[in-house]
Amino acid sequence: MLKQLTNVNVWVHDQDEALAFYTETLGFELRDDVTVAEMGNFRWLTVGLPGQDVALALLAVPGPPVFDDETRAAIDTLVAKGAAGGLFFSTDDVHKTYEELKSKGVEFSQEPTQQPYGIDAGFRDPSGNQMRVAQLSE
């Protein structure tokens, strides 16, 4: 049977911009950054949170021959609309996390708000991907 979840694909608009955001702003560590010249300069770029194995593969939406131009543009648009899924994080102190990220210029769509399960806040990565961070109730 399946053993572990290792990587989760996150479509990003600009891999350099995403790398800077996830590492410098959010505190992820770089795991892999490999560009394969013989595969149309495909760049395998992964980051993970320190202490957690699972990584995010920050991938650019490929053009032909993987996706035709129309499909690629459609995915790019969905990401930009915030409609391409999202990432959910936990934190010990959501107010502190909010202040830290806000001071680094992160775009928040929701400030920390009390919910039945805890307190959470919503923000975006530069590409438009939805991110949420929650301080869960005991």
Next chain:
Amino acid sequence: MVTPVPTARHLLRARDLADARYREPLDVATLARAAHVSPAHFTREFRRAFGETPHRYLLTRRLERAAALLRNTDRSVADICLSVGLTSVGSFTTSFGKLYGMSPTAYRAAHPPASNRARIPTCVLQAYARRH
């Protein structure tokens, strides 16, 4: 190769602003500025991207938040109206009725009283309910 930033990303920034700052006197012109789109094009572009006008999007967010406050607090309808960024109780009641099919007061009555749902520690409740 990086393609130009899709217009939708700028429109999403405007939508996020509506989500984040609905309590403030936001208007469509402010949202248009956040999207770097001229006000003349903004409403049409927003609607094409998200299926409703920015005005409608903002109003719906405010009404949803008002509904939550009606369910979860015992604050007055007028107070709730103001706290979600709306200024006229009359038009709040009308818009609320269109979305929820009943008045704010009826909506509140149709839900269990907030005091039943609030997690007030029992020892606190008992202390305040003590007779003397």
